[in-house]
Amino acid sequence: DWTMPNYVDEAVARVREQVGNDEVILGLSGGVDSSVVAALLHKAIGTQLTCVFVDNGLLRLNEAEQVMDTFARNLGVKVIHVDASAEFMKHLGGVTDPEQKRKIIGREFVEVFQRESAKLPNAKWLAQGTIYPDVIESAGAKTKKAHAIKSHHNVGGLPDTLHLKLLEPLRELFKDEVRELGVALGLPHEMVYRHPFPGPGLGVRILGEVKAEFADLLRRADAIFIEELRASGWYEKTSQAFAVFLPVKSVGVMGDGRTYEYVVALRAIQTQDFMTAHWAELPYSLLGKVSNRIINEVRGINRVVYDISGKPPATIEWE
Ligand code: XMP
Numbered sequence: 001d002w003t004m005p006n007y008v009d010e011a012v013a014r015v016r017e018q019v020g021n022d023e024v025i026l027g028l029s030g031g032v033d034s035s036v037v038a039a040l041l042h043k044a045i046g047t048q049l050t051c052v053f054v055d056n057g058l059l060r061l062n063e064a065e066q067v068m069d070t071f072a073r074n075l076g077v078k079v080i081h082v083d084a085s086a087e088f089m090k091h092l093g094g095v096t097d098p099e100q101k102r103k104i105i106g107r108e109f110v111e112v113f114q115r116e117s118a119k120l121p122n123a124k125w126l127a128q129g130t131i132y133p134d135v136i137e138s139a140g141a142k143t144k145k146a147h148a149i150k151s152h153h154n155v156g157g158l159p160d161t162l163h164l165k166l167l168e169p170l171r172e173l174f175k176d177e178v179r180e181l182g183v184a185l186g187l188p189h190e191m192v193y194r195h196p197f198p199g200p201g202l203g204v205r206i207l208g209e210v211k212a213e214f215a216d217l218l219r220r221a222d223a224i225f226i227e228e229l230r231a232s233g234w235y236e237k238t239s240q241a242f243a244v245f246l247p248v249k250s251v252g253v254m255g256d257g258r259t260y261e262y263v264v265a266l267r268a269i270q271t272q273d274f275m276t277a278h279w280a281e282l283p284y285s286l287l288g289k290v291s292n293r294i295i296n297e298v299r300g301i302n303r304v305v306y307d308i309s310g311k312p313p314a315t316i317e318w319e
Contacts, residue, residue: 004184008043011181015044015169022124024167025117028053028079029199030067032192033129033170036178039185040169041127042077050078050123052116054109057085057215058201061223070191080119084112085212092203092210098319101210102151105200117162126164132174149315152199195240196274204319206245214262218245221264221294221301228290229268238280241268243294244307244318252295252302261302264294269316277311 024041028034028051041049051071055064064081071077091104117123170178182192198204205222206214222243229235244265252259266287271277291304307314 004180007181008040008184011040011169012044015041015167018167019045019048019125022048023120023122024049024125024127025120025123025164026051026127027113028067028071030059030063031129031197032175032182032194033131033178035070035129035187035191036182036185037127037129037169038071038077039075039182039187041167042071042075043185047078049127050080050120052080052082052113054112054116055081055083055085056088056105056109056201056203057212058088058105058203058210059219060197060202061219066191070188075186080116082112082116084108087112089210089212094209096208098204099151101203101319102200105203106151109199114162117164124165125167126162127167127169129170130168131170131178132172135171150317193236195235195238195242198317202245204317205242206247207318208247214245214247217262217298217300218243218264220298221245221304224293224297225266225290228286228293232283232286234268234280234282234286237270238268238282239271239274239277240316241266241280243267250303254302259302261300263303263305264298264301265305265307265318266290267307267316267318269311271311271316274316275311277316279308279310282306 024045026034026038026041026049028038030053038049038051053064053067064083068079068081072079072081088105088108091108092101095101095104170181173181179192183189202215202218203210206218225241225243226235229238229241235241244267246263246265248263249260250263252261268280268282269277270280287306294301294304
């Protein structure tokens with residue numbers, strides 16, 4: 001009989017057999033797939049695993065702390081936490097084109113990851129959170145590429161110049177199976193059932209040029225939106241939800257004064273496959289509460305709008 005606990009034992013045994021006494025490196029992003037790989041490998045090979053977590057300055061509020069809490073402090077996984085935000089920001093300076101931004105963020109990640117892995121000369125394996133749909137997608141990549149609207153950069157896209165063997169223990173699993181495995185391995189429910197987050201992170205949710213100041217405002221607005229979605233039970237009813245920073249200033253009034261500040265757009269969608277999507281019909285009362293909180297709590301934002309565009313013709317992300 002197939003059960004998840006048996007599957008955990010089998011997967012652990014398979015990793016041990018494959019890896020032996022070798023050391024393994026994993027790029028931990030905080031996303032579901034790499035998190036589940038980290039938990040599985042930690043269970044299977046303990047200290048033979050070293051994770052590299054790169055903070056690119058484009059993560060969600062407190063994300064780095066949460067990853068370090070879950071993996072390093074609670075589970076005792078070896079995690080190298082690299083704060084590369086200044087470096088990412090420097091390279092993104094003056095760049096406004098969305099695809100150019102994706103390229104830079106992807107390239108910088110590889111750069112930082114390679115630098116860190118050079119400090120682990122004994123590593124023989126590079127673990128990745130490739131799941132079954134990724135395998136199918138890359139098999140069809142030749143035909144798909146011509147139709148791709150956005151280039152995707154994930155932790156997965158590392159070059160083979162690292163001379164490491166690939167370890168992909170989730171290769172046979174669908175997303176819901178990966179989540180079940182994560183729960184069986186003891187990962188927190190919120191981590192395993194989190195909405196997807198794009199590899200370039202807030203880099204494609206800050207329209208135009210990325211600045212650290214914009215990222216700070218966006219992180220706070222986004223955290224309020226997500227907190228209220230969770231509190232109202234709407235987080236589970238939406239497939240993805242986030243705030244977008246618009247580098248446009250509009251006039252407002254606060255107390256006796258006039259304000260001239262930035263705009264945040266809220267996006268929440270429902271979808272099966274992310275190829276098409278409906279905007280979520282969130283209750284007006286919820287939208288009103290989120291808007292009030294953002295404007296009152298995030299100085300620098302004085303206007304909040306809700307995105308009511310479907311995909312197609314709009315995409316889910318704004319860039
Ligand atoms: P779009 O905006 O194309 O998004 O409708 C569809 C899904 O893909 C995610 N997305 C990305 N994921 N790197 C990623 O890893 C990217 O560059 C990227 N762009 C979009 C998006 O969040 C949505 O889930």
